[in-house]
Amino acid sequence: MSTIDHAAAVAYRFPTDQPEGDGTLAWNATTMVVATVTAAGTTGTGWTYAPAAAASFIDEDLAGTLAGADAMDIPALFAALNRRVRNAGRPGVAGYAISALDVALWDLKARLLGVPLTHLFGRARRRVPVYGSGGFTTYDDSATTAQLEHWVHEQRIPRVKIKIGESSGSAPERDLRRVALARRVIGDQVELYVDANGGNTAKQAIRQAQCMREHGVTWFEEPVSSDDLHGLRLVRESVEADVAAGEYGCDLSYFTRMCQARSVDCLQIDATRCGGYTGWFAASAVAAGHNLPVSAHCAPNLHLPAAAATVNLRHIEWFHDHQRIEAGMFDGAADPTGGLAEARSDAPGHGLLFREQAAEPHRVS
Known part of the structure; x- marks a missing residue:
């Protein structure tokens, strides 16, 4: 059993390289919420593009749902996360938060097994x-x-x-x-x-x-x-x-x-x-x-x-x-x-490593 020790999230806000807009919205920065889940000394990483509130929601409402659970049992964890947000509403911030955690969980599982996600x-x-x-x-x-x-x-x-x-x-x-x-x-x-x-x-x-x-x-x-x-x-x-x-x-x-x-x-x-x-x-x-x-x-x-x-x-x-x-x-x-x-097949998980130091100047929560 690979027991989950910790789950957390951080929000970063990155300016666009020039103003961006579409038919109904305009923006000059994009917020990315990065979620991490750790078990047996291994960390999985997921992310979403969402309001910074999604990071707070993970830390305050969802992290405890994962603590102590088996990292291999993703269907059970996904169901538990969805039960947890019953009163918060499944779409919106809660949906972004669950999405980032789910990606982190799959990345963690593949890394624990030592295989690429593609495998x-x-x-x-x-x-x-x-x-x-x-x-x-x-x-x-x-x-x-x-x-x-x-x-x-x-x-x-x-x-x-x-x-x-x-x-x-x-x-x-x-x-x-x-x-x-x-x-x-x-x-x-x-x-x-x-x-x-x-x-x-x-x-x-x-x-x-x-x-x-x-x-x-x-x-x-x-x-x-x-x-x-x-x-x-x-x-x-x-x-x-x-x-x-x-x-x-x-x-x-x-x-x-x-x-x-x-x-x-x-x-x-x-x-x-x-x-x-x-x-x-x-x-x-x-x-x-x-x-x-x-x-x-x-x-x-x-x-x-x-x-x-x-x-x-x-x-x-x-x-x-x-x-x-x-x-x-x-x-x-x-x-x-x-x-x-092509997705990476030469490294475990999704094969991507987040550059925390590079992102730190953009951290908002």
């Missing part, structure tokens, strides 16, 4: 497709161009995504101009995705979809709010009608963050929010039951081991904001050159 999970593939993601609405044309050129022409990533829906859909002309710019920069052979982050109304999104035909957009993420099920259905039905009429040269996929087989073409999963790796595999199984592929949302290096073990995976979002932090704060971050990334 513990079992690989479905050695390398995982990625897409470059960023293109924030706050970027000017030169910043957008530089980022796209880096992904496509330097790293040879064959699929990219930019943000649209600027200022809650109030700048549609600029949205379309930026889509056109992106297509010119990346050329005709690279897949182009867009994400409105729920910034549009249904009719705005339908008009945008029609106007983007000529630019070959093949993924329109959250065209309206993910809470607007009626609006999502209207947008989907409109586009499907146009596809059936031959208006598009290829299928358009409208991705939401809900697993409703009649509403989505792919399930987007975020292990930093949905319960860590345990939540990831549960969600991917639900998707598989509906014959749906899954795509990893943000936190690319965290997702790599689980994504490599997922048969119905489409790709990972190589999100600029999080990748920048992970590459700077962890030894062992992956390289997406060629549009494929």
Whole structure:
């Protein structure tokens, strides 16, 4: 038995390299909460991108649930953590906290066993497709161009995504101009995705979809709010009608963050929010039951081991904001050159080592 001695968390706030924004939000810093769980002199590490309150929640409410338990019994620990947050509510801060701890627990278990997570999970593939993601609405044309050129022409990533829906859909002309710019920069052979982050109304999104035909957009993420099920259905039905009429040269996929087989073409999963790796595999199984592929949302290096073990995976979002932090704060971050990334198989756990000294100036709690 490998008894858990200690669990804790620390929050860090990292400034963005330039202002970032999407259809409904703007920010100039990103907070990462790092959780650690220790047993038998070995430490597992997990993290999430969440309010600093998630670190306090781990220390004050969840750490005691793990103390004294067997580190190998992750299903029992996951259930206990979820019972513990009954009155706090499962989504939000509590969900972020459980997710970070679950990742730390799986990393700890693999390290105790002396195996990489990819071996513990079992690989479905050695390398995982990625897409470059960023293109924030706050970027000017030169910043957008530089980022796209880096992904496509330097790293040879064959699929990219930019943000649209600027200022809650109030700048549609600029949205379309930026889509056109992106297509010119990346050329005709690279897949182009867009994400409105729920910034549009249904009719705005339908008009945008029609106007983007000529630019070959093949993924329109959250065209309206993910809470607007009626609006999502209207947008989907409109586009499907146009596809059936031959208006598009290829299928358009409208991705939401809900697993409703009649509403989505792919399930987007975020292990930093949905319960860590345990939540990831549960969600991917639900998707598989509906014959749906899954795509990893943000936190690319965290997702790599689980994504490599997922048969119905489409790709990972190589999100600029999080990748920048992970590459700077962890030894062992992956390289997406060629549009494929590989989880580490030469070190135990997820193979990433957190650079505490480098992160210390950014510590907020």
